[in-house]
Amino acid sequence: MLRGGGTARRYGDKAVEAFFFFTAITSIIIMALIFYFLIRESVPAFYEVGPVHLLLGNKWHSPGGIFGMMPLITSTLLVTALALVINILIGLPLAIYLSELASPLGREILKPAIELLAGVPSIVYGFLGVLVLVSYLGSTFDMLTGRSILAAAVLLGVMFIPALATICEDSLRAVPKEFKEGSLALGATEWQTVRNVTLPAASSGIIAAVILNVGRIIGETMAALLVVGNIARSPSPLFDVFDRGATFTSVIAGEMGEVAHGSLHYSSLFAVGLVLLVIVTILNITSEIIRARIQKKFGGY
Amino acid sequence: MRLKILEMASVGLALTLFFTSIAALVLQSGLGHLERFWDWGLLALAVLLAASAATARPWKTLGPKRASMLQADILFFPLILYLRISGLVVPDMRLQLSGLDGSFGYNLVFPFLVLLASLVAIKDALNIHYRFTTKGRQAFVFSLIRLSALLTILILGGIFFTILFKGMWALSPEFLTGPHYSLGQKGGISTCIEGTFWLIVGAMLVSAPLGIGASIYLNEYSRSIKLKRVISIAVGGLNGVPSVVYGLFGLAFLVATFGISLLAGSVILGLMNLPTIILTSQEALKSVPNSLREGSVALGASKWQTIKKVVLPSAMPGILTGLILGVARAAGETAPIMWTAVTFTAMPVQKIYGVIPDPYQPVNNLCYHLLQLIYFLGAWDVESNAWGTALVLILLVLVLNLAAIMVRNHYRKKVSW
Known part of the structure; x- marks a missing residue:
């Protein structure tokens, strides 16, 4: 520590440090407040409906006052799983292309362009989904309306391609050159090197990115709200992705606008939000742990 | 005798089938002449592949497993034609x-089969061209990756240019400077632009001091590793909290006190930006080398003076990047x-003394206006x-x-410690 200077300056320094300390713990306070308010507002629903019925009841019918989250859970799972498949199938090849195949000039142009597209607001994706995707799917698969679990999955899957591709590209590029050169020197082709050396070495980073993206897909609101159809019933049969559904986020965003403050419906929507928050927080922490572990082990890639 | 021209022709034909079938799948506007073309193309591909396989004489070196797989692949083309003739497709x-609530029609099934066939043919x-070495496999996989990257870029670019070309015609000086009327059918978006602006200003007033302060504490002051860890977990958690949950939080926490207001919206957006x-500020502070800090302290500066005069100016570009990203995020949520915070109002923002809203x-707000x-x-x-509205919003966020x-890249190139 520094000596000298007047006492005033030392007290000034202390005050500054105290201010910074306060700003630093704000994040903790806010995280706690978010949990506190979501729990406080959803307690009446857990109390009146009962936790088992609320979480696992297989009917969500707000005008009738029946609140069971099972239909939301199945729709959300279907949307997320399908969106993730689309996301990985398209995003990972793009990342491999950017990191291994593209010319330096091509990457110089494509990487920022893709990063830019990651910032397109979700409401714009929702708008395009309503005007373009929904009518396209409706006519292609001869559905009643194109609004469906499939539409939401396609939209969310495409929406998060830039996010997945940029993170995966970063972890692919962080794999030390020596690994690749060693493999090539042993006579492996470039593809064999990518498949057997680069991808496995970057796999933890890729898995962390995928988990992060699962959280993003589950938590994405506006795009899902506008194309999923927002009818809270389980699809029958369960794999019927052409049926309309309602995800956690779309139910909250679609119904919260018209509920009376403090009603059971209001409280149940907060309970949905709480479940969503818990799931996403668990996913984020998992992703964080994986990333921290990689950093410890390899110095980060 | 080996005829390279046969191999080239089959690759070329397969690629043509690939692109036409993708186009048909995407456009869904009836098949027209493509039908005939694909029928003959599939037949020609089967013949070409069989011929090039025979002339390249790989059979001896192939082994029975690969040979039968090649035969099965080649049989796939006549199989599709058989499905066509027998009246199934x-x-x-x-x-x-x-x-299922949906069904698969001719415009979907036939192009899909052709797409599969073209991939098999390319493979x-x-x-055959690479004589079944690992190089052939690499050429196939890499061309697949190239094609899929190309398609992705087309999709993402298509999204942007669709909005640009459709939205261009709505833009005019009146659209940007006038309020909307008759339920948004006429008029412009001036009130949304104004509202978005003040929401962003409010959000940054909340998040800039808190965010920069927190990063300074974490990087310059904090000595307890445990506290640092807890804070960074909380920041990571906040970063992942879905935006709709922030909405619920604001509804329960702020609307009860302030009502639906600019203030409540600014605070919520500001908190959301915080992570x-x-x-980003932490990254920027981390990249300032310790020698700068030590030099300043050695000259007798206090810690706060060092931070204010040496560390912050050096880290400014990185911090600025973070602030701009925060503005972009606040604008698009x-x-x-x-x-x-929002209503579908056409009234301009009320000001106190004509300055402060x-x-x-x-x-x-632009986003809410678009939603309505x-x-x-x-x-x-x-x-x-x-x-x-969508075009204005997307341009704002993209710019x-x-x-x-640009700030990031500019300084990354310029500054070298």
Whole structure:
């Protein structure tokens, strides 16, 4: 520590440090407040409906006052799983292309362009989904309306391609050159090197990115709200992705606008939000742990 | 004798089939002449592949397993033609699985089969060309990756240019400077632009001091590793909290006190931005070398003086990047503010003394305006204004993101310690 200077300056320094300390713990306070308010507002629903019925009841019918989250859970799972498949199938090849195949000039142009597209607001994706995707799917698969679990999955899957591709590209590029050169020197082709050396070495980073993206897909609101159809019933049969559904986020965003403050419906929507928050927080922490572990082990890639 | 021309021809034909089938799948506007072309193309591919396989004489070196796989692949083309002739894949077909609400029509099934066939053909032709070595496999996989990257870029670019070309026609000086009327069918978006502006200003007033302060504490002051860890977990957690949950939080926490207001929306957006700003500022502070700090302290400066005069100026570009990203994020979010700050109003923002906006009033916002227009789509003639709003919104966000990337790249190149 520094000596000298007047006492005033030392007290000034202390005050500054105290201010910074306060700003630093704000994040903790806010995280706690978010949990506190979501729990406080959803307690009446857990109390009146009962936790088992609320979480696992297989009917969500707000005008009738029946609140069971099972239909939301199945729709959300279907949307997320399908969106993730689309996301990985398209995003990972793009990342491999950017990191291994593209010319330096091509990457110089494509990487920022893709990063830019990651910032397109979700409401714009929702708008395009309503005007373009929904009518396209409706006519292609001869559905009643194109609004469906499939539409939401396609939209969310495409929406998060830039996010997945940029993170995966970063972890692919962080794999030390020596690994690749060693493999090539042993006579492996470039593809064999990518498949057997680069991808496995970057796999933890890729898995962390995928988990992060699962959280993003589950938590994405506006795009899902506008194309999923927002009818809270389980699809029958369960794999019927052409049926309309309602995800956690779309139910909250679609119904919260018209509920009376403090009603059971209001409280149940907060309970949905709480479940969503818990799931996403668990996913984020998992992703964080994986990333921290990689950093410890390899110095980060 | 080996005829390379046969291999080239089959690759070329397969690629043509690939692109035409993708186009047919995407456009869904009837097949027309493509039908005939694909029928003959598939037949020609089968013949070409068989011929090039025979002339390249790989059979001896192949082994029975690969040979039978090649034969199966080649049989795939006549199989599709057989399906066509036998009346299974014809224009009025409908493939319906029991219970599904959708079905698969001719315009979907036939191009899909052709797409599969073209992929199989590309694989076999490359394998024959490279005599079934690992190089053939690499050529196939890499061309697949190239094709899929190309398609992705086309999709993402298509999204942007669709909005640009559809929204261009709605833009005019009146659209940008006038308020909307008759439910958004006419008029402009001036109130939304104004509301968005004040929401962003409010959000940055909340998040900039908190975010930069937190990153300074974490990087310059904190000595307890445990506290640092807890804070960074909290920041990571906040970063992942879905935007709709922020909306719920604001509804329960702020709206009860302040009502639906600019103030509540600004605070919520500001808190949502916080992790972005903390994480980027921390990166920036970390990249300032310790020698600068030590030099300053050695000259007798106090810690705060060092931070103020040496560390912060050096880290400014990185911090600025974070702030711009925060602005972009605040501009593009809908869910956190839809119950806390906005109404579909055409009134300009009320000001106290003509300068400061009244924080207790609700405002309009670009995202919320677009959402309302989307809800009105079927009922009223709002489509052109909606495209215009979407274009303004996307341009605003993209320009901000571009600025952030440019600031980052500019200083990354320039500064070397």
